[in-house]
Amino acid sequence: MAVPETLRTTYDRHRPILGEIRRYVADTLRPFCDDRKYIFLDRIKDIESLSEKLESGRYSSWQDLDDLYACTVVIPVPEHEENVLDRLVSSFEQVDVKGREQAKKAPEVFRFDGLRWYGRMRTEEASRRQPGMGDIVFEVQVLTAFEHALALVTHDLVYKADNADWKRLRLAAQLKAAVEQIELIIVAFDHAADSVRVSPWPDTTVKAKIIEGFKDLISLGLLPDSLEPLSWRRFGDNVVHLIQSFERNPHNLSNRVDDLLNAAKIHLEAPESPGAPLSGSLFRYVLSLVQNPLVKGSLDKFVVVDSTNLTELYGIKNIKKRFEFPDEPKF
Template identity: 50%
Template sequence: MPQSVSNAYSQVEPLLKAVSEYVGQTLRTYCDRSGYIFFDRIKKVESLSEKLEGGRITKWSDIDDLYACTIVIPTTAHEPAVIRKLDACFTRVGMRSRGTTKKAPEVFRFDTTRYYARLTDVAAAERAPGIEGVTFEVQIATAFEYAWSTVTHDLVYKGDRVDWQKQRLAAQLKAAVEQIEMIIGAFDQVSVAVPESEWPDIAAKDAIVERFQELITDGVISTNLTPVSWRRFADNVFALVSSYTPNNHARSNSVEALLVEFATMWRQPSAPPCPESGSLFQMVLGHVGNSDTVGSLEKYTIVNSVEMRDFYKLENVSREFQFDGAQQKLDAGGNPS
């Protein structure tokens, strides 16, 4: 590589390491808390030299990706929040948002949002002189964009040949990614156009969610028992019913019988006060565990706890979950023995 490039790079390399340390610590913590993927890199001098030989960059101060990082988000809906975080932590130099790059309608290529920034004056003042002039790049990519770029980059751009077929295939895959992103962005609207096929299990689970949401809305069940995931709650109730209804053709009727009986019992004036602790599914287990109700717990594995005993009166459990991997043995109430 040219000696001039190597000399200039060696002078800025310590600053790049300092920028990498600060930005990495700042954004990695944020991404871990938000459920995003974060990774970064300092551009190698060999890669920089090849880039400068391309003739598109006219001066050293225009180089904006000697240090670069990527934040991978689930969908584009998360992007505004990420940009607000970047603005709060760094000094924005510029940004190229997705969709702003001009391209023909039949062209499909890399088009991820790129945010360019420097350290704030306060952060720069605490570090080596000159660091305030280092511009770095933050790419904000969706999971599908990241997967496409990661898979195709080495296959297409690091080969020994310029291959039309590989570039064509990479563009076709990018088109598929764009279509997926578009569908996800309008998921609720697009799903309406999907032809529906009747499936008893889905209808039964939807009925479970609807009936229990009604009980909470009507004040019969405390809002404290609202599940974190209604989908998981419905799956669990359906699994419970399936454990005592081996005939899959009869499961929908068994679910309906449980829902009617449960709602009738808790809506009557003589019903006991609704528990405020535990979980909604524990409440269902307590109901099914009564000897005079539909269903049975004999073939269902239950995570026993003090709530099951004190709030839902479930004393005897036929199949109890075993905490065999726990460091301490637990008693029937879930307390260390």
């Protein structure tokens, strides 16, 4: 599209400054986002998009523009917004902020209402860089993961469409309503889960028994806290897979879990018992219990990641199926 020459001249003059601002903001926010597993995205507004924006007649001067550079921080749920705001306020000079609660809308209306923060470089920081950097206001949108996904899906379908279609706008509003409902459920997940009607499912019941049983052993002080797994759910899955390697009858699965927990309790409570090792993992301790006569188990068909402490700490010997590591590279 044709762009006014005056706009192109001004844009080209400011383009290097925008590039410096982009680098500075990204260097400040990207590590913060990476540490918290937020998504960081940014862009410099292209001249064609800027030209169309100015054609709206809503901007009277170059100083009114607040998104020549803009970035987006994608967070899991709205509760993380305060964390991002604190970082923005401590890193830059705040010019304005438009929160979710400030966007007036009727209860039956569903439209974009994500948090938008506007700021500029601090005067002291800008003074050490090229002239003009402290004058540019930039925008930071803080969106939830679902809002970001919705924006990606609907942006080209609706807001950059080649027509004005009531049906498309209506459908986009319905999708936004669905996103709001999903986020409400996530925020109140534990409370909402209490209202879910339970259907019997043996696999889940057995895993719950495993997790609760070993958590009890830790709470009683029979197992050290250092053995607590990173994910209890994954630990439950792994123990079930282990038992299934030597117990093929699914109806006996719960009984084998009882045997395993009973063997652990007897071993740990025995006066002469050294207890479980303080290092290693809870699952490796479970591997050692399979050899206990009370469990009637075997490791013969289960793939084990071998190591020296498997024998020294856990007394596990004669492993039939070892995980195969690649050979050392030859240079």
